[in-house]
Amino acid sequence: MSTPAHAPLGDPPDDPLARERSHLAASRAALRAMREDVEALDIRDVTANWVNAEVLARQIDERVKALADLSDTPLFFGRLDYLRAPGAELAEGARGERFYIGRRHVHDADGDPMVIDWRAPVAQPFYRASGKSPMDVGLRRRFGYTGGELTAYEDEHLSDPAQTATTSKLLQQEIERPRVGPMRDIVATIQPEQDEIVRSGLSGTVCVQGGPGTGKTAVGLHRVAYLLYAHRDRLARTGTLVIGPNRSFLHYIEQVLPALGELAVRQATVDDLVAQVEVRGTDDAAAATVKGDARMAEVVRRALYAHVTAPTEPVVVVRGSRRWRVPAYELQEMVRELLERDIRYGAAREALPQRIAHAVLVRMEQAGEAPDDRVQDAVARSGPVKAAVKEVWPAVDPAKLVLRLLTDADFLAEHAAGILDEDERKTILWTKPARSVKSARWSAADAVLIDEAADLVQRTPSLGHVVLDEAQDLSPMQYRAVGRRCTTGSATVLGDLAQGTTPWATRSWAEALRHLGKPDGAVEELTAGFRVPSDVIAYASRLLPHIAPGLTPVASVRENPGFFEVRTVTQAAEVVAACAELLRKEGSTGLIAADARVPRLAEALTAAGISWLAPGEETTRETRLTLVPASLAKGLEYDYVVLDEPQAVVDGEPDERTGLRRLYVTLTRAVSGLILTHATSLPAQLTPEETPLPQPVPGN
Template sequence: MPTQPHQPAVPHPTPAGPADAASTGVTSTHAPGVPSAQAPGDASADGPLDRERAHLRASRAALRAMREDAESLDLTDTAATWVSAEALRAQVQLRIAALADLADTPLFFGRIDLAHDDATDDRPQHERFYIGRRHVHDAEGDPLVLDWRAPVSQSFYQATRERPMDVALRRRFGWTRGELTAYEDEHLTDPHEMATTSALLTAEIERPRVGPMRDIVATIQPDQDVLVRRPLSGTVCVQGGPGTGKTAVGLHRVAYLLYTHRERLRRTGTLVVGPNRSFLRYIEQVLPALGEVRVGQATVDELVAHVPVRAVDTPAAALVKGDARMAEVLRRAVWSGVVEPTESLVVVRGSRRWRVPAHELVEVVAELRSRGVRYGAARQALAQRIAHTVLLRMEAAGEAPDDRVQDAVARSREVKDLVKRLWPVVEPAKVVMRLLGEPEFLAECARDLLSEEEQAAIRWPKPARGVRSAPWTAADAVLVDEATDLVERIGALGHVVLDEAQDLSPMQYRAVGRRCSTGSATVLGDLAQGTTPWATSTWEEALRHLGQEDGVVEELTQGFRVPEEVIAFASRLLPAIAPGLAPATSVRRSPGALRVVRAPLEETTAATVRACRTALENEGSIGLIAADARLPELAAALAEAGLDHLEPGRETSAECRLTLVPASLAKGLEYDWVVVHEPAAVVAGEPDRRTGLRRLYVVLTRPVSGLLVVHGEDLPEELAERPRP
């Protein structure tokens, strides 16, 4: 078929031919779980499926050629300096990595055939686009596969029968171990075709999970796609119930923004912030699978790792240290060393002496303090401001000093000694150490902000001997980060994704907010899953602490991951843990997905092991989740039963598909089948009942295919089924 000339802004694909455009219904070849409907012509060597496979072969060959072109680039003498040469070489290596053809990752997953009523020479009446994870073009530059982030691809995700967006046909492809095995068509402009749930889409969502998190680029839903394609300039906060895909939305939004603003974000950087390393290991393959290999990942603790954390706060201390009032306490502490001048300054230049009276020095110090700049920047400016005052006197005396004279005065011993007395150097860690270790200094800085009880809660039990040996906690490290930014501005990135944000304290929000103070953010979370004493109460409050008050809050309530039976069971807890939230729903019903088994109290562990063995009869990953204190007992029982298991964060494989998960680390993870051991113990393992019920809500909503709850103690009364009104 002839192709249209390539235009990068709006690529023109192969014009749609009548044979494929006329095919109807669902066609499937040995695709498990997908209904089979043999379409006319499929048995021939030139049926629709054969033509799609031929396009796949051509696309893979073109991708190999693109990668070979990148690998064969001669970078000799292409840069002016060795630094530029290394930067260019690094860029080429990233390009080569992005062009990898992953054997188990479909090169394209969809196709749209467009029919334009307003056809022009530049836009024919019929067009066809293949949608995939990355752009692929042939030797002439004509596109064979369009990147899912391209503007034209938007209609693949958002077109509906009510709003077809010129899409006459949307085709989804089914894959088995990297091979194209099925296709399924929707004729959006055909009034006689009934709307049905996509069997291929459902099969992809339910595909067993072994290993890290997969991308959802083939199954993005319209409401998710709208969030993914939001502009870079705006911060968006996504409140999403379990299984609504909020984490995937955040990761795909990063990929979309990198595609749309690549040069800008290459300069400013992007970062994904997660709750723990297990979670980050779980999601770390999503962006590389989408061709993005330059996105940083970190936990909040890693962002603020200024001091060695070796102690743990009491809940009361952590609550106070995480309070936003600590920002003002720290500001007072950092600036407490600045003193008001009481004596005149005399600067000797050659044979002359220049005197600056104390009242003028007072004005200079007061003016710098009022400007709202960082402590370190103001200190650097102080020497220049004093030197400028001396220069004014020189000019008044008839001299003609220039900038070199001012710099010399600023570096003179007299000025340097004065600056040292008036505006001493501040080391952030030492300021925090003094604040927490000296009751009198804390009382002075916390005056009218913290009560005596709150001050007593955060004071260290005894003075620390040095920064390295101090009893630093994770919350203390956040305070050091705040003090560091008060002294010298911490660099900001172009975009930050903050996942599981509901568990952050106000001071942690401020730490993340510093990293996107000149950029934007995607905030992801679920208020019902907040399990810390300082858990977020409203997203508006969280955005304010983040410094992104203009951010927009969006809600995802339709779930795809968790079966309806499971989410309905877990949602019984919502009136107790988040009465203002609407329960999430699910598009997937799976009879038998929920089983609750009661065993004699002394046999609960054995019953749990039997449940794991039963779960292993199914395909996919299995997560055994229990209260943290119960893990040693369960690990020993699994070992005695000959059932190997992994720790969270380690990739499952065909040889070992069972992971033993402490309830405290379950957030954000997902498994095909989940066995929950003793829900009452999960609740009892938290400081208070509401937090315990929230932890249980998290635990119950981890499965994709089925949930088996084993208990010997009574279930929490909040899980009792309530009659429908």
């Protein structure tokens, strides 16, 4: 591999870098022409009505947005020179085609490609080709940019057996480039093991276990972009969804897919999905754990179907001068058959009047009459039939059902018998019964139970694909809620068992996939760390034997070991001074602290005249410091981090194991450097005497 070649503007025309710059300029002009062609479309004479016109206008607007040329985003980042045309036999002296790889497809006025979408099959060797398996590629060229200006290139001659594989300098530079603003795509730096996951098929569910800095979130988002490219028509009908742990996280990642030209992917939290009631209350850890247990699904199901009762009276329908009687034993058989079919409660309730009406029509036909479908519908809507259905199979409001379970001790005991013990029932019973659904102080876990009940009544619509990030913190009932959104689709599950910080955190991915309804999902593990510096991840990995002893430690592949320092401080001003020191460097800085210590640090920052942001607020070049409560740090990243008082982070959680997992999260948010400040003793698990550093598994 050659070292990056740099050249100033104004190089002679025969200079390779000048030619690449010329192609970049021509590609930008072509993209601009493509956008202008779409903007110039006249749809006045091609739409039949105003509805079609609105739909087409919206599609055109989305297309225009997708063709935007972002000045600071490279239009292409790589080039492939094939030895032969892909799929063709190599003839003596023949030369293959050349493809520029970028974030979107760009073609010239004749329709010939100038930039190939990174998701196209012909672009795949850019990520996977190697000296051992060149995939018919003679040359792979990577480009370096500064502020959108092409400034360097780097070549790999994959067909040259004499060339030894070395780490790409440009790749390292791109990975370590300072971060200001929201999360960016990794389309230029996707690694072979990541690309395999990104390009896995739509039909299968994939679960990615990845430690800090392995790129699992980016892999999940890029998989969505790839699936939308490869299965656009299908997913346009069925929809896609990205689920994150909180609003701050979603705001942080929200620009990744639009930067790749995908504008229609919805983002939500689990709480958003189940928001059928207003959440105004909270549960203690014990209550939330029981409510989130998968056993609650059976309790809710029993309570719902307990409303179905066996008919004891016949149904008599009057039609004209005749009376038609359906006996109770026949009604009982109808109810029994509907229960055995295991269809939704609401669907069965809608089917029962038609069953009764059909029985009446059979009697009418036996008596020589010739009723049609209109007669059957009229019988199904008749007073006697409606009254019988209301008595036997009454309508049930999901929220009222859950409210009764949580406030009526006898009702809960009846339907939780053999499932929850007495202590567990007492744990979830409300001490102050609510007068109504609206006045109830519902918790987030209660909302999930209501969603479970609602799905038993009426099937939840399924999407084509769902990405679930930071999944390790979901309860079994939350997994079920997500699974209901992709029963006929697939999912990408992303997480790290070592970063589970809820009392109900996932213990194994096999268990999580069962709750999700995807027991056959494939579990992949990413262990190469691209984001966290080696010194930092080695220090944080001292916690792994205590929080996730079965996991492979992340092995940093970065050549830069990063900046790491442990400082003893005596006052908040020294923590602020550490922040000021890091702000003199390029990039973003995060000050992470136990939630209880955040107000004090906020006052100290303000007193020092340092402006700061809350998580979810976008950093700018003027304001690059974010003050982050430890509970919101998961999934976020900063160039530099000051971690205040690690022991306070541990003490802020209900138990030590959860606290150590929270500490592991906060220790691994830095991309370039970490300063750890403490006035009290560090957790014993971080000292070398207590815990030896875990060693990466060879080959990983």
